[in-house]
Amino acid sequence: MMTKKKVRIGMIGYKFMGKAHSHAYRDLPFFFDTEIEPVLQTLVGRDENAVRLAAEKLGWLSYETDWRRLLERDDIDVIDIGTPNSSHAEIAIAAVKAGKHVLCEKPLAMSALQAKEMWKAAEQSGVVHMICHNYRFSPAVQFAKKLIQEGVLGDIYHFRAQYLQDWIMDPEFPLVWRMRKEVTGSGTLGDLMAHSIDLSRFLVGEITEVSGLMETFIKTRPVGEMSGGLGAEASGDDRAEVDVDDAAAALARFENGAVGVFEATRFAKGNRNGNRIEINGSKGSVRWTMDQMNTLELYLEDDPIGMQGFRSINCTEVAHPYAGAYWPAGHPIGYEHTFINLMHEFMRGISGKGSSPSPTFEDGYRNQVVLDAIEQSATTGAKVSIKY
Ligand code: SOE
Secondary structure, three states: OOOOOOEEEEEEOOOOOHHHHHHHHHEEEEOOOOOOOEEEEEEEOOOOOHHHHHHHHHOEEEOOOOOHHHHHHHOOOEEEOOOOOOHHHHHHHHHOOOOOEEEOOOOOOHHHHHHHHHHHHHHHHHEEEEEHHHHOHHHHHHHHHHHOOOOOOOOEEEEEEEEEEOOOOOOOOOOOOOHHHHHHHOOOHHHHHHHHHHHHHHHHOOEEEEEEEOOOOOOOOOOEEEEOOOOOEEEEEEEEOOOOOEEEEEEEEEOOEEEEEEEEEEOOOOOOOOOEEEEEEEEEEEEHHHHHOOOOEEEOOOOOOOOOOOOOEEEEOOOOOOOHHOOOOOOOOOOOHHHHHHHHHHHHHOOOOOOOOOOOOOHHHHHHHHEEEEHHHHOOOEEEEEOO
């Protein structure tokens, strides 16, 4: 029997993303034959009773109430950061300096400057670093990448993305950390459009120029906090100003000549997690939506006349990246599997020569440069060139 190398994880945060990450580490060895066994060593949260209960439920061996203690421990190899955005930089920089590999939730930081510090610190320490853009790990998105790389779509002209949600539309939905600029950095821009920018960079390439627009529809809300998942509770009668965007839009140019249109909003009634993209090339097009994440719609100009049209490819075959690790063809996977696939790459990076699999902190930094430029453009009304 192969002796597996144990990679001991210390994870900070245990709500929505904490649950997704815990599940992915636990299920990973179930599906992938790897030399690595992730160990859910220690879960961290400030509220002792809550973190103890979460550790029990999510399957962690122990808990701590201060993340700094993880850094001193030699039984922790990885720090996984699932905390609100304003704490990412402090934790990640301290962790990489302590020699820990780091996986960080998106957006990487509060600004491009901060993201660059994180990336540079990680590179200097020689640890493995990744940012958690899980959607690019959907087999259908990976297959789209393969088709584009092989030139099946020809020259790429358009990248189109919509990321539509509706969970804060009630004006009485509390002002949680995800809507407070000092904690989150931006609203839909960093939370949702960051995912679309990641997909665009993954599938099409680097962005060179953007024009942005941002809007806040509801100006004040009752003060409150997240209560798990995307639920929230008001903490009293106080109201405060919303200082981040409810919706954001951007036009972009790519290095390869393609143009991009991005839309992100939390005000699209009926769209719970509508993450969609379409790419048009000289020889064909692809479309993907999270609502049917196992399907890639493909149009090929070379199809016989009369037979042309978008076909729906069920990306559950062995030929589709990651799909073979799961079930026989035709048996779909879901949201949680995008995290398992990502964690699989992260663990492979750790078990290999220590090189960081994409998306790395550098990708997180480049993404953040685009986010900052969209915000700048939305404020000034002028288009902004991207400089890394
Ligand atoms: C909330 O908008 C949220 O949980 C995002 O923070 C995630 O990144 C996205 O995948 C789902 O929606």
